[in-house]
Amino acid sequence: MTDRFDCRVAFAEALVALAEADPRVVAVCNDSVGSSNLKEFKKRFPERLVNVGIAEQNMVGVAAGLANGGLMPFVCGASCFITGRALEQVKVDLGYSRSNVKLCGISSGMAYGELGPTHHSIEDIAWTRAIANMTVIVPSDPAETAGALRAAAALDGPVFLRLSRMPVPAVNAADYEFQIGRAVRLRQGSDVTLIANGTMVCRALEAAELLLADGVHASVINLPTVRPLDREAIAAAAAAGPIVTIEEHTVFGGMGGAVAEAVVTFNPTRMRILGVPGVFAPTGSTEFLFEHFGLTAANIRVVTLELLQECGRV
Amino acid sequence: MTELPAANIAALQLRARTIRRTALGMVHAARLGHPGGDLSAADILATLYFHVMRLDPANPRWPERDRFILSKGHCSASLYATLAEAGYFGREKLSEYMGPLSLLNGHPDRNKLPGVEANTGPLGHGLPIGVGVAKAAKITGGGWRTFVLVGDGELQEGSNWEAAMAGSQFGLDNLTVIVDRNRLQQGAGTEETMHLDPLADRWRAFGWSTREIDGHDLGVLAQTLGGIPFETGRPNCVIANTHKGRGVSFMEDRVEWHHRVPTDAELAAALVELGGGEER
Numbered sequence: 001m002t003d004r005f006d007c008r009v010a011f012a013e014a015l016v017a018l019a020e021a022d023p024r025v026v027a028v029c030n031d032s033v034g035s036s037n038l039k040e041f042k043k044r045f046p047e048r049l050v051n052v053g054i055a056e057q058n059m060v061g062v063a064a065g066l067a068n069g070g071l072m073p074f075v076c077g078a079s080c081f082i083t084g085r086a087l088e089q090v091k092v093d094l095g096y097s098r099s100n101v102k103l104c105g106i107s108s109g110m111a112y113g114e115l116g117p118t119h120h121s122i123e124d125i126a127w128t129r130a131i132a133n134m135t136v137i138v139p140s141d142p143a144e145t146a147g148a149l150r151a152a153a154a155l156d157g158p159v160f161l162r163l164s165r166m167p168v169p170a171v172n173a174a175d176y177e178f179q180i181g182r183a184v185r186l187r188q189g190s191d192v193t194l195i196a197n198g199t200m201v202c203r204a205l206e207a208a209e210l211l212l213a214d215g216v217h218a219s220v221i222n223l224p225t226v227r228p229l230d231r232e233a234i235a236a237a238a239a240a241g242p243i244v245t246i247e248e249h250t251v252f253g254g255m256g257g258a259v260a261e262a263v264v265t266f267n268p269t270r271m272r273i274l275g276v277p278g279v280f281a282p283t284g285s286t287e288f289l290f291e292h293f294g295l296t297a298a299n300i301r302v303v304t305l306e307l308l309q310e311c312g313r314v
Numbered sequence: 315m316t317e318l319p320a321a322n323i324a325a326l327q328l329r330a331r332t333i334r335r336t337a338l339g340m341v342h343a344a345r346l347g348h349p350g351g352d353l354s355a356a357d358i359l360a361t362l363y364f365h366v367m368r369l370d371p372a373n374p375r376w377p378e379r380d381r382f383i384l385s386k387g388h389c390s391a392s393l394y395a396t397l398a399e400a401g402y403f404g405r406e407k408l409s410e411y412m413g414p415l416s417l418l419n420g421h422p423d424r425n426k427l428p429g430v431e432a433n434t435g436p437l438g439h440g441l442p443i444g445v446g447v448a449k450a451a452k453i454t455g456g457g458w459r460t461f462v463l464v465g466d467g468e469l470q471e472g473s474n475w476e477a478a479m480a481g482s483q484f485g486l487d488n489l490t491v492i493v494d495r496n497r498l499q500q501g502a503g504t505e506e507t508m509h510l511d512p513l514a515d516r517w518r519a520f521g522w523s524t525r526e527i528d529g530h531d532l533g534v535l536a537q538t539l540g541g542i543p544f545e546t547g548r549p550n551c552v553i554a555n556t557h558k559g560r561g562v563s564f565m566e567d568r569v570e571w572h573h574r575v576p577t578d579a580e581l582a583a584a585l586v587e588l589g590g591g592e593e594r
Contacts, residue, residue: 026453050449053483058442058476065446068431070377070454073446088436089473093443097433098425 004167008106010142011163012037014149015074019045022153024072028063030054036076036106056081060089064099072100072153078112079105079121079162087127094158095131101159102152103128108138108162109199109248110281110289117280121162126253128160129227135159135180136227138247138255140201141170144224147178155180164199164248166286171201171222181225183233189217191313192304193237196246197223197255203290204246206297211304216314218304226255231262238267242311244274244304248295251275272307274300318536322365326532329399330360334561334588336395336408342581344412346420350558350571352392354496354529355463358554359396361535362461371401374428380458381447383432385440386465386494387421388573394418394427402429438471440464441491445477448489448549459542460489467499470508475520482521487543490550491522494529496558500572514553522551529554561588 019025019041026048027041033051042049050066052059056077063073075082082105083090094101105124112119129136135155139145145163152159172184186201187208196204201222208218221237223230237243243263245256256273263269274295281289290296294303308314318326333356341347363369367380384393391411398405410416417426421435432443444462451458464474481489495513497504504510517524523544527534535554542550558572559565562584576584 047453050453050484052476052480055476055480057438057473058445058480061439061442061473061477062446062449062480064432065443065448065460066450066453068381068443068447069450069456069458071450089439089442092433092436093439096423 002169004169005142006165006167007139007142007145007163008037008165010145011104011149012040014146016041016044018149018153019048022072024070025153026050026066026071026073028052028059028066028073028075030056030059030077030081032077032106035078036104038076056085057089060086061093063101064093064097067099067101072102074102074104076104076106078119079108079124080119083121083124083127083160090128091131095133098133098157100156103158103160105160105162107165109164110286111165113286113289114283116283120281122248122250122276124162125226125249125255126257129258130253133158134227135225136162137180137225138162138197139178139224140198140222141168141172143170143176144172144178148224151178151180162198166199168199169202171205178224181228181230183230184222185219185233186222187218187220189219190240191216191218192241192308193219193221193243194246194300194304195221195223195237195243195259197226199248200246200295203295203297203300207300207304210297210301214301214305216304216308223255223259226258229258229262231266234259234262235266238263238269241313242270242307244272244300244307246274246295246300249275251277270307270311272303274303318533323533326360326364326536329364330356330532331588331590332399333360333392333395335585337391338576338581338584340391340395340408340411342576343409345575346412347391347575348388348573349576350498350565350568351386351389351465351494351496353560353562353565354556354558355386355389355392355494356560357530357532357535358463358492358494359392361532361539363396363400365536366539367461369400371429374402378456378458381431381460383434383440383444383460383462384422385434385437385462386468387434390418390420390422393422397427397429400429403427437465437468438473441474441477444489444491445480445484445486448481448486449484451488452484452486458488461492462490463492463494466493466495466497466510467504467507469493469510478517478520478522481549485547486549487545487547490539490542490552492552492554494556495553496556498558498567498569498572502569517551517553521548523548524551524553526553526555529556530560563587
């Protein structure tokens with residue numbers, strides 16, 4: 001079986017490396033040293049870890065203030081709280097103010113499984129991508145997580161990094177270096193394009209493999225940056241045929257919605273948007289919920305075949 | 315603490331009068347604004363910008379500058395009048411207040427206007443940002459001081475108290491919150507809406523070194539704000555007892571002047587009452 005990795009490890013290592021190279025880097029957390037994997041950072045840079053306690057509105061405001069003071073804060077906490085609980089601060093103190101703050105949403109999507117919808121963060125892409133000046137990144141594997149952190153640090157402005165604790169395999173090429181706003185074609189096919197990000201990229205690749213047995217050649221695009229969107233890559237995919245998007249997020253306003261906005265503008269084609277269908281999840285583990293909502297290679301295959309049938313392509 | 319010489323107080327009085335006259339004129343011209351709060355904050359602004367803070371208006375992003383954050387962002391007219399008076403931009407800009415494509419938005423935008431430190435407007439944002447700015451000085455060894463002006467009604471927002479805990483936890487004696495305690499908010503008095511008293515006790519309970527003063531006595535303001543930190547290792551709180559609409563008899567302590575716009579006659583009467591400012 002393919003090795004799987006908790007991307008928080010790559011996140012923590014990359015953050016320490018950034019802090020070593022750049023004295024402006026500080027971490028801001030909400031009693032989340034453990035869950036955000038900041039123990040090593042705390043050991044190495046105790047004076048550069050700002051723990052505000054359980055107070056997310058204050059946390060985001062404090063980060064904006066630290067940036068005003070010349071520092072580059074990485075705000076680390078559970079994605080549901082640092083976005084939803086502090087959304088006005090994210091809008092005003094980060095987006096509108098163009099503060100040089102990196103918001104790192106840990107355990108996004110349904111990573112908290114059994115803890116339920118209060119702790120799920122399946123709205124965070126929709127919320128953050130609606131805010132002007134925000135860059136929204138959903139890395140898919142350890143290398144991309146590290147690359148996204150480096151790229152976020154190199155950008156002068158607010159960034160939302162949507163991270164996960166779900167173990168994922170390495171899906172990108174060994175020599176791949178993440179670039180903000182660039183989609184990555186992982187597989188070339190002529191019948192349909194599967195577009196995924198985050199934890200769903202590996203599932204899209206598996207689905208493409210399954211579809212081969214059906215005689216369907218699927219392209220797979222990894223779309224880590226939801227804002228700004230790689231419109232060129234999406235326009236090209238739309239020109240080639242139907243599109244299926246897969247994301248660990250509500251189907252309202254997420255990556256699939258962003259792709260659809262571009263598709264109808266540049267090259268209308270039929271789409272299916274796979275994600276959480278506008279409901280709060282029932283109780284269950286993350287894997288159970290992925291099955292429940294059809295976020296599996298098997299269901300991506302089924303949905304893709306249905307779509308191709310509709311289009312008269314099979 | 316030494317008392318301020320009478321000549322210096324007179325100079326501050328002139329600044330405060332000018333801020334009041336200018337802000338009222340701006341609100342009148344824009345047909346929009348929050349004159350009551352502009353007038354209650356004018357003496358505090360004059361003291362900070364013309365006596366207390368270390369600033370370089372020609373170099374507004376000077377890293378070592380003292381920072382002022384207007385958390386009650388709706389009182390932008392008095393802030394803009396102060397910034398123009400301090401030389402951050404030309405006074406002629408003030409006539410653009412809230413006009414189409416103006417840099418002088420109804421609530422301040424730091425990316426548009428030099429001298430603005432934070433984008434405020436929604437209440438309860440300034441103090442958390444101030445905690446971050448002050449903490450940054452502690453982390454980097456920076457010598458700047460941070461001043462946050464909050465409205466009293468604004469303290470009903472819980473984020474202020476999250477920040478109050480943090481300011482104390484981090485020992486930010488380089489941070490000062492000034493409460494514009496005019497006892498009125500948009501709809502009614504603060505105490506009948508959601509009471510804040512005993513306000514000084516509340517700040518003390520959160521670990522802030524707290525003083526309660528007359529927020530219109532420029533000598534006292536100058537002495538108090540010039541005397542920070544009150545205690546090493548503790549953040550500073552100044553509860554400035556003020557009057558909404560201060561300086562204009564028919565506006566003072568009247569809730570409707572939160573965002574009422576003066577008529578031509580009212581403006582003329584107000585300017586007569588305010589007296590000898592510099593005409594802008």
